[in-house]
Amino acid sequence: MIKKIIDNVLFKPWSIWKPLWNFQSRANPIFLPIIAFIISSTIITSFYALTNYFAEWRNFSIFDSSTIIDDKIPFIKNSILIYATYYVLFIVVALSAPLNKKGLMECIFMYQVLLTLSILSFIIFVLMPIKVDTREGLEIGNGIISSLYEILYLADPPFNSWPSLHVMHSIFLSWVLIRWLNLSQGLLKMPKMLNNSTLFKNRIFPFFIWTLAILISLSTTTTKQHYFFDVITGVVFAALGIKVMILCINLIENDENAGFEIL
Numbered sequence: 001m002i003k004k005i006i007d008n009v010l011f012k013p014w015s016i017w018k019p020l021w022n023f024q025s026r027a028n029p030i031f032l033p034i035i036a037f038i039i040s041s042t043i044i045t046s047f048y049a050l051t052n053y054f055a056e057w058r059n060f061s062i063f064d065s066s067t068i069i070d071d072k073i074p075f076i077k078n079s080i081l082i083y084a085t086y087y088v089l090f091i092v093v094a095l096s097a098p099l100n101k102k103g104l105m106e107c108i109f110m111y112q113v114l115l116t117l118s119i120l121s122f123i124i125f126v127l128m129p130i131k132v133d134t135r136e137g138l139e140i141g142n143g144i145i146s147s148l149y150e151i152l153y154l155a156d157p158p159f160n161s162w163p164s165l166h167v168m169h170s171i172f173l174s175w176v177l178i179r180w181l182n183l184s185q186g187l188l189k190m191p192k193m194l195n196n197s198t199l200f201k202n203r204i205f206p207f208f209i210w211t212l213a214i215l216i217s218l219s220t221t222t223t224k225q226h227y228f229f230d231v232i233t234g235v236v237f238a239a240l241g242i243k244v245m246i247l248c249i250n251l252i253e254n255d256e257n258a259g260f261e262i263l
Contacts, residue, residue, distance in 0.1 A: 061129055092177060117240075124162065
C-alpha cells in the first residue's frame with residue numbers, strides 16, 4: 001500500500017500535468033518548463049505564506065532548536081544579497097530544462113519532487129513549528145539593504161524554520177541546474193566553447209554552482225533567518241530529493257514512456 005503510494009507520487013507523472021503535456025506537444029516545448037515553474041512557484045509561495053501566518057497567529061514553538069553554533073555565527077548585513085539570489089535559481093533552472101521528450105519528462109519529475117519536498121516541509125511547519133528568535137536588536141541601518149530586510153520581515157514571519165526551504169531548494173535546484181546546463185538542450189544553454197571544455201563542464205562550472213548553493217545556505221544563518229539546525233535538515237531533505245531524481249532519470253532511461261502514456 002505504502003509502496004504503491006510512493007510509486008504514484010514520486011515515480012509516475014501526476015494527472016494534473018496532462019493539459020500542459022498535451023499543450024506543449026501542439027505548441028512549443030518551452031511552454032512546459034515555464035508554465036510548470038509558474039504553477040509550482042505559485043503553489044509553494046501560497047502554502048508557505050499560509051503556513052507561516054498560521055504559525056504566527058498560533059504563536060507556538062514545539063522546541064528551541066538554537067545551539068551554541070548559532071551564537072557564534074555573526075550577523076552579516078550584506079549577505080541578504082546572496083540570500084536573494086535563491087529566487088533567480090528557479091528561473092534559470094526553468095529556462096535550462098531540456099526540450100526533447102526525455103528532457104521534458106525529466107522536467108515533470110523534477111517539479112513533482114520539488115513540490116513533494118515542499119509539501120512535506122509545510123506539514124512539518126504546521127505540526128512541529130519552531131520560532132526563530134534572532135531578529136531582535138539587529139542593526140540593519142538605512143538604505144537599500146535595510147529596505148530589503150524590511151520587505152523580508154514583512155513577508156516572512158519568524159516561523160517555518162525547519163527544514164529551511166532556502167537550503168533545500170538551493171541545493172536540489174543546483175544539482176538539477178548543473179545537469180541540465182551540461183546537457184545544453186534547453187532555451188538557456190552553456191556557451192559552445194565552454195560546453196566543449198571537459199575541465200569547465202566537469203570541474204569549474206559545478207564548483208561555481210555548488211559554491212553558490214553553499215553561500216545561499218550559509219546566508220540563511222548570517223541574515224539570522226534560520227538556525228544551524230534548519231540548515232542541516234534542509235541539506236538532508238535536498239539529498240533525499242536528489243536521490244529520488246536520480247531514480248526518476250534512471251526510470252526514463254530504461255523505459256521509453258516512463259508512465260507518460262497516461263498523459
